[in-house]
Amino acid sequence: MKDHPMSNIKIDEARLWDSLMTHAKIGGTPDGGICRQALTDEDRAGRDLFCQWCRDAGLEISIDKVGNIFAIRPGLDNTLDPVAFGSHLDTQPTGGKFDGILGVLGGLEVMRALNDANYQTRRPLLVASWTNEEGGRFPPAMLASGVYSGKFSLDYANDLTDSEGVRFGDALKDIGYVGEETVGERTFHSYLELHVEQGPVLEDESTEIGVVNGVQGMSWHKLTVKGRESHAGTTPMPSRLDAMAAANRIISVCYEQANAIVDAKATIGIIEAQPASPNVIPHTVNFTVDLRHPQDTVQQGLVRKMLDATAIESEIGFTISHEEVFRSPALHFDQGCIDIVRKVATDLGYSHRDIVSGAGHDAVYVSDVCPTGMIFVPCEDGISHNSIESITPAQARAGVEILLGAAIRLAE
């Protein structure tokens, strides 16, 4: 590896931005967002344009049976596994222009910049576009990277149906993206994913690059508190079995814990009281609790404190039912990949900080099968999954420069 392999390799900010803006027209909405759900006509058009651009850049394209697209730039030794990078091109129904797309088109820009500099890496490079990351039409999210890494079977994916009853397998066939390649057969030396942060941390700290250390642990809980319905006017406070009062105490504990522990998060997104009359003490309150922390032991501690709070209410006389509807353990990315991303950011003079991803990404599943790292760039007000999702051309370029630098180092 040369001392400064990137000195003559230049990311073309205008070309990168133009590609992002051109691609954003596919499924583009009047308010500046994108509606391009997986396996729709818009998804097909987005894939087609990406493949065309890859071929224009001299990349060799292979598609696997779950529709993942791999575009390869040969290296000096093509017997070696490629260094891969990428993300996804599908969006939420009211998605923005950068979530996922920056990682794919940024990967393409890496290839184009290497072509411009006529630079040959030792290992081949590969840009991946994973099918159905969002999962809006075909839950669960991160489906096809999950099939690639062995988390889900191909049959499981193909048999999923959307809300209209359309099978995933049929929809994939309809858009012409059932490839020949056996899913998971192609192995990577390593995998990098550039993504918008989807949170406010980098922007709040005026930091250009997030060195993603991993993904926080999370679990979702559905709680139902049952007490006793009675009259708001005639029932003294000590005689009440007020389900809302009990729910409020449990919720307070969740917030207090999350506020007291650095990087912990508690969210109560859904709540409703029954029978929902202003002067009737609720007999039932249903609510959800989302608890997260970068370390599983701490995340499980949050869950335990919540359950302790429900146990106190049970002793008082409430009937509490609790269901953990979803759990994703904390993940720490490959230390080598993390260190390389951090070093490139330092070398290139970008302000950076280590950060833990609050959301899941294709990199989560890919990390099961090869050393993986992620790069975050800030997004305006931390807003994502929204038509107003916004980054600047300079922020996009910064992210791609880190991706380029890290990929070159991994490919030596």
Added chain:
Amino acid sequence: MKDHPMSNIKIDEARLWDSLMTHAKIGGTPDGGICRQALTDEDRAGRDLFCQWCRDAGLEISIDKVGNIFAIRPGLDNTLDPVAFGSHLDTQPTGGKFDGILGVLGGLEVMRALNDANYQTRRPLLVASWTNEEGGRFPPAMLASGVYSGKFSLDYANDLTDSEGVRFGDALKDIGYVGEETVGERTFHSYLELHVEQGPVLEDESTEIGVVNGVQGMSWHKLTVKGRESHAGTTPMPSRLDAMAAANRIISVCYEQANAIVDAKATIGIIEAQPASPNVIPHTVNFTVDLRHPQDTVQQGLVRKMLDATAIESEIGFTISHEEVFRSPALHFDQGCIDIVRKVATDLGYSHRDIVSGAGHDAVYVSDVCPTGMIFVPCEDGISHNSIESITPAQARAGVEILLGAAIRLAE
């Protein structure tokens, strides 16, 4: 007044209970409750039977233009205003057999017992059945006692419509209960109302009679907390403007205040968060707060503490809207009536306690125009407005004995 005017006047517990059970068949539901909303065919049938029983007892019936029924037993001096007592015969859609009905049929039993004993009071006695106390079909509640006392105009009442668009005035005409008497023209010396407590206090203390001192002050509030929607996974706790967390803090203050102050009550009956997704921090939470206390100054203190809590959230950055949708000031009944009820309970050897009504009753409005008192008897588990509302024959008799004793004393 004789020393023991009641020694030879006997409440007939079996007759009282039989009347209650017979009348409960009108609009009776399979689960033992009554559905007899105001101005329905069932209401007409209930009125008809009551009027028939009154005529059988030799009472003279007069009906006013809002359908209130007055059944009079002459006294020794009929130039004097009558001592009145009563309640209502209409029910909630899923009402019980005693709410209101005990006060009316208990009043009839007083008349029957006096007939049996051939006892003549100095003042005439009057049993009143007020139209549309529940207000389920034609809100507001306590409508016709409100017209009687001048709180509402007759036109206001007649022009109310039910959910089907039927006018109150037309429905009253349809059931044949538009009387000749000008509403409010008939004056009372005093008014007593026997009612089930609709709360658990008497039962919890194994007390037979509640000497009602008045009605607590109450107000209903609609609050909307607006914060900022963001991602539950990517937004650190200090960066959040979580509308649910702010609502949780305001609600906690309401409960804490109500728990700390004797006889204070706080109820959050309705709550909902938007956009109602488990992993999205709510941008908006709507909830209701019902605050009550027997003393207006204390009740207003509860409201002030709630508003102080909202002001703290406003300073943090939340936008709070607050609307007081209903307010009913605290009411203290006539001290003479209160003292007589207490004395009769003591003389007859019933356990009793002073109590403040948590709910509104016709007596609230009638108290605007004449000295008024109320008598409570326990109901099982404090449950009312429910088909399982239940009292025992002995509890019914005890209440009517107090009503009889108090009426006789007031009528001397």
